[in-house]
Amino acid sequence: MIDGFRFLDLASRGVMRAWLEREPAPGGTPWSPIRRPLAECRVALISSAGLSLSSDTPFDQEGERQNPWWGDPTHRVIPRAATTGDVRIGHQHIDPRPGSEDLDCLMPLRRLDELVAEGVVGCSAPRHYSVMGYILKPAVLVEETAPKIAEALAEDAVDLALLVPV
Amino acid sequence: MGLAARVIEEAGVSTALHSWIPELSVAVGSPRVVGIGYPGSVPFGAPGDAEGQRAVLRASLEAAAGLRVPGERVDLPFEWPETARVPKPRRPPPIARAIMKRPWLYAKLRAGDIP
Numbered sequence: 001m002i003d004g005f006r007f008l009d010l011a012s013r014g015v016m017r018a019w020l021e022r023e024p025a026p027g028g029t030p031w032s033p034i035r036r037p038l039a040e041c042r043v044a045l046i047s048s049a050g051l052s053l054s055s056d057t058p059f060d061q062e063g064e065r066q067n068p069w070w071g072d073p074t075h076r077v078i079p080r081a082a083t084t085g086d087v088r089i090g091h092q093h094i095d096p097r098p099g100s101e102d103l104d105c106l107m108p109l110r111r112l113d114e115l116v117a118e119g120v121v122g123c124s125a126p127r128h129y130s131v132m133g134y135i136l137k138p139a140v141l142v143e144e145t146a147p148k149i150a151e152a153l154a155e156d157a158v159d160l161a162l163l164v165p166v
Numbered sequence: 167m168g169l170a171a172r173v174i175e176e177a178g179v180s181t182a183l184h185s186w187i188p189e190l191s192v193a194v195g196s197p198r199v200v201g202i203g204y205p206g207s208v209p210f211g212a213p214g215d216a217e218g219q220r221a222v223l224r225a226s227l228e229a230a231a232g233l234r235v236p237g238e239r240v241d242l243p244f245e246w247p248e249t250a251r252v253p254k255p256r257r258p259p260p261i262a263r264a265i266m267k268r269p270w271l272y273a274k275l276r277a278g279d280i281p
Contacts, residue, residue, distance in 0.1 A: 001201075002203045002241045003203075004185070004188050004189045004201065005187070005189070006203070007186065007205040007206065008187075011265075014276055015276050016187065016190060018276045018278070020189065020190065020193050022277075022278060023194070023278075025193065025195060026195035028195075029196075029197055029236035029237040030176040030197055031175065031197055031236040032181075033180065034180045034230075035180070037231070038228060041231070046170070048167050068259075068260035068261040068264040092255065094206055094255060095207040095253035095254050095255050095256065096207075096255075098207055098208045098253050099207065099213075101213040101214070104210060104213075104219050105208045105209070105210055105213050105219070106207075106208070106209065106210070108219050108220075108223045110216070111210070111219045111223045114216075114220055115220065115224055115227070120224055134259070136280045141170060142169050142173060145170070146169070146170040146173035147173055149170070149174060150173055150174040150176075150179060151177070153174060153177075154178060159180060160180045160181070160227070160230065161174055161180070161181045161182075162181075162183075162184055162226065162227065163167045163168075163170065163174075163181060163183050164167075164184045164209050165167040165184075165186070165187070165206070165209075166207060166209060
């Protein structure tokens with residue numbers, strides 16, 4: 001079994017363990033059965049790496065520098081055709097160098113295209129998404145951002161959204 | 167991300183978390199969790215390793231499609247090599263720098279006492 005704490009520094013490990021011990025498990029897990037075989041599914045990726053198109057408004061890194069308890073709770077659309085050079089990384093808690101060199105480390109849009117071509121996956125959604133993963137107070141993310149993403153995913157008839165925390 | 171997944175799932179779209187801290191993803195009530203033993207900066211593998219990234223993405227999607235019980239977790243058979251460099255941020259993030267200046271803030275963070 002994977003030890004998810006392996007890559008965390010000692011201080012972050014302490015914070016995560018304290019949260020795990022303190023936070024009550026939410027009641028009831030929502031469940032929407034996957035409606036068709038993977039080879040027929042439309043798949044979308046959602047990364048928490050704070051990705052934005054270079055032509056779009058970047059995630060607010062300065063706001064977090066001014067108030068380190070705050071993280072930008074908004075989201076950005078990443079089109080299916082986006083490539084490494086089109087995207088910047090706005091998450092200050094990760095190493096941006098691997099993803100800047102090769103977006104597929106974080107958001108594997110080209111790999112997804114390849115799986116579609118191989119017939120493993122039905123198709124790639126026209127729109128994929130990114131949020132910024134460092135959010136200590138998740139109210140806006142849960143009450144505003146996630147419903148907007150959910151609505152857009154439904155509009156695009158997405159069968160399976162793969163969320164990728166970083 | 168688990169909290170966002172819950173909202174999306176409630177709206178009728180199936181979700182799975184490809185998670186490098188699967189314990190946390192399960193604890194927040196994510197509908198489906200696929201654990202990956204890679205660092206958070208490279209959840210699908212090293213830059214330039216198209217074959218490796220494709221294998222991880224394929225395994226993750228296939229594992230997600232195979233989960234049948236709400237809240238279930240499955241781990242992928244990929245581990246970051248012990249000898250490989252673990253990507254780290256170039257400089258500590260703002261909250262870490264704030265704690266370096268005022269160490270007592272760590273206790274607030276650990277207690278979830280967020281101002």
